[in-house]
Amino acid sequence: MLAKLQLWTRANPLMALALVAVCGILAAEIGWLPAHAGWFLMLTAALLCAALFSGRSWLLIPGVTLVFAFIHTVRTDETFRHPLRLALQQQGRPVPAVIRGSLLPEFDNTTDGRTHALCTTQNIEIPAAGVVMAREATLLVRLPKGVRFPGAGVFELHGSIYLPRTASNPGTFDAQEYSLRMGRVARFDIDHMQRLRDNNEAWWCTFLEAAEDCRQWISRELTQDLEEDPQTVAVLRAMALGVSAEADDEIEDAFRNSGTLHVFAVSGLHVALLGAIVLALLRQLGTPRSFSLWVVIFVVFAYAFVTGWRPSAARAAFMVAIYLSATLMDRESSLQNSLGAAALLLLATDSHQLFMPGFQLSFGVLWLSTIGSAPLLKRLLPFTRLDPFLPPQLASGSQRAWSKGRLWLATTLSVSFAAWIGSLPFILGHFQSVTPVAVIANCVLVPLSSLCLGATCLSLCAAALHLTGPQIMFNNVNWALAKAMIASAVWFAGLPGANFHFQPSASLSQAPAVWHVLELPYGGAANHLRIGRTHWLFDTGDDDSFRRVLRPYLHASGVDALTGVFLSHNDADHIGALSQVLTTFDSPQLFCSSQEPGRHDSSRSTLRRLLDQPHPPSLHKLSVEERVTLSDARGFKIEAQVLYPTLRVQNDRADDRAMVLMVHLGPWRVLWLSDTGWHTEKNLCSSSADLHCDVLIRSQHEVDLSTSAEFLLKTRPQIILCGSDARAVETTLPASLVQQAQRQNIPLLDTWSSGSLDLQFHPDELRIVTSRNGKLWVLKPQQP
Secondary structure, three states, X not given: OHHHHHXXXXXXXXXXXXXXXXXXXXXXXXXXXXXXXXHHHHHHHHHHHHHHHHOOHHHHHHXXXXXXXXXXXXXXXXXXXXXXXXXXXXXXXXXXXXXXEEEEEEOOOOOOOOOEEEEEEEEEEEHHHOEEEOOOOEEEEEOOOOOOOOOOEEEEEEEEEEOOOOOOOOOOOOHHHHHHHOOOOEEEEEEEEEEEEOOOOHHHHHHHHHHHHHHHHHHHHHOOOOOOOHHHHHHHHHHHHOOOOOOOHHHHHHHHHOOOHHHOOOOHHHHHHHHHHHHHHHHHOOOOHHHHHHHHHXXXXXXXHHOOOOHHHHHHHHHHHHHHHHHHOOOOOOHHHHHHHHHHHHHHHOHHHHHOHHHHHHHHHHHHHHHHHHHHHHHHHHHOOOOOXXXXXXXXXXXXXXHHHHHHHHHHHHHHHHHHHHHHHHHHHHHOEEOOOHHHHHHHHHHHHHXXXXXXXXXXXXXXXXXXXXXXXXXXXHHHHHHHHHHHHHHHHOOOOOOEEOOHHHHOOOOOEEEEEOOOOOOOOEEEEEEOOEEEEEEEOOHHHHHHHHHHHHHHOXXXXXXXXXXXXXXXXXXXXXXXXXXXXXXXXXXXXXOOOOOOOOOOOHHHHHHOOOOOOOEEEEOOOOEEEEEOOOOOOEEEEEEEOOOOOOOOOHHHHOOEEEEEEOOEEEEEEEOOOHHHHHHHHHOOOOOOOOEEEEOOOOOOOOOOHHHHHHHOOOEEEEOXXXXXXXXXXXXXXXXXXHHOOOOEEEHHHHOOEEEEEOOOOEEEEEOOOOOEEEEOOOOO
């Protein structure tokens, strides 16, 4: 085994050094190597000199490890340990600031309708925090509404500075970590700005704006004569330019669930295919080999810049360039060495790339595909050959064609299977997803993607030559190919067992029931209750929260099916994602109060639209005192009891008729209030219902104050859990509630400060864990 490893290392030295560099970066990330120490640099220099001058190449292993550990330490000091970030962590919300620095356009963050730019700071003043620092930092800034990028230069910027919110819901995107890995320390919203002087970055700004103009031209020309089908046009733009924000969510889900999302947006696959297409065209024109290779390198880098210099496209461009450079220097090309050289180059310039899923998938999948596809193909080759007893000269044309077809299929299957196996650990680690159907789906969609990209190239060539007729013809061919790709992705994603989600940690808790209160923005609410292998939702949040929070959380928790959903009231912030839940999780049972939908609710409200469908799902309407059994397990029965609204309640305001549930979980009682306000609390206090509870879960009423002293005395909770959002007045945690909880010595946790909340119900104790700071609360059942 050791001999084989040494042989592989000699054959692929750059790949071996890339793996060593990865080890060095990981050691620095964990904190194993004190790269700030002076002796560290001296030891690194000594090892590298000894390796170069003594001929002992094995010394490169510790030398390269220390070099990349030092690079990553410096990079981390510029981002995660930057003094500006440490100062803003103490604030917790946007604070006024004055910044002096240079601006460059940023064209990849315009979904909110405001112009974005990157600011390299020279001086930062934050009066509220007493911070004045003359230190460089990269900020993502938003210009005032309606203001376009003013051109490169040095500006004085007045506005608010803040850190992106960290992810507190399991499985969701962490905007702050992603921003730091991209080298952006904080965000800044500009109120007004003043140009101080020009700088020497005008040429780079002009280049970026030219690339954006080229991108807009490509977008216009590719959609000529296709204006009547905006969904397919959005898919074409996503595949050609990476503009995926316009694409329909259901179409994107189909590509994701079929394991073919890499063909939906600009990726390394597109860059490699483009290079292959250009090289094939140049060969047909009879151009010299070296000239053709230089043209391919230029085209792939130009394409990467035009598509916004996305990391995936940039990585692929470097890979292609390094791989082809060996041929240009009359050396034998080695894919593994080319991958290693590209990895070393990219990690040396930005070591944070190692922690991006795209980097891991690009290099890991391609490397493992290179290693694994050859043995697989070797096993399949006997099935592709002609009859061994038939001389090749006597084989008919159909026999030769069938043999070539089997060879193509065997090659495609071996590469697809090796790529799927190689991607499996990364996909499981980042997305907790397994898509077995991807092995077959890629055999169909990758060839279609190649044809689609070829049609795109031909269409743009025709547009450049002002050949409108051929351009429209190629655009329609492209449209037909895109429709075929969409149909294929939808079909593959719908196959039984096409995809499922897996999370080993979801089964670690031995609690009979686990309740999770998610943090949703701007007054939304969604709770998840896991009872053994069954899953229940209490509200769903709105459409945007479902895509960003609820669905990623459920998939990360290994949830592929829901047993039922309780709907508090006809409010888009609480149940707006209901249609997506029904589509994604195969129509679970639905429960709402007998008063929903309200008499005067809009026809565009969630429940009205649901019930107006030709074949609406069954909606179980619950009355007061009605109980729904969630689990009848011996010793830990779980059921939900309706406490409100009664039949006499006829409020037009949805918050005032929100369903109130008492959920009995063995010896525990959870009072789920949703958006109830003062009016509902008075009705409950005057009723004969037993309101005492262990946990009180509430959200914010639209206008009313709620959770009064009288109500707290009636319910006697051991702890209060509150959904809140400090960015809006109406969803901020009420000061009156904080005071009442303090007076009655009741712990109060809110999702804005504590993040999502995990409640583990055991027969003898309740453990509550906050996700943002990891604080643990342990409660005991109250004596009857």
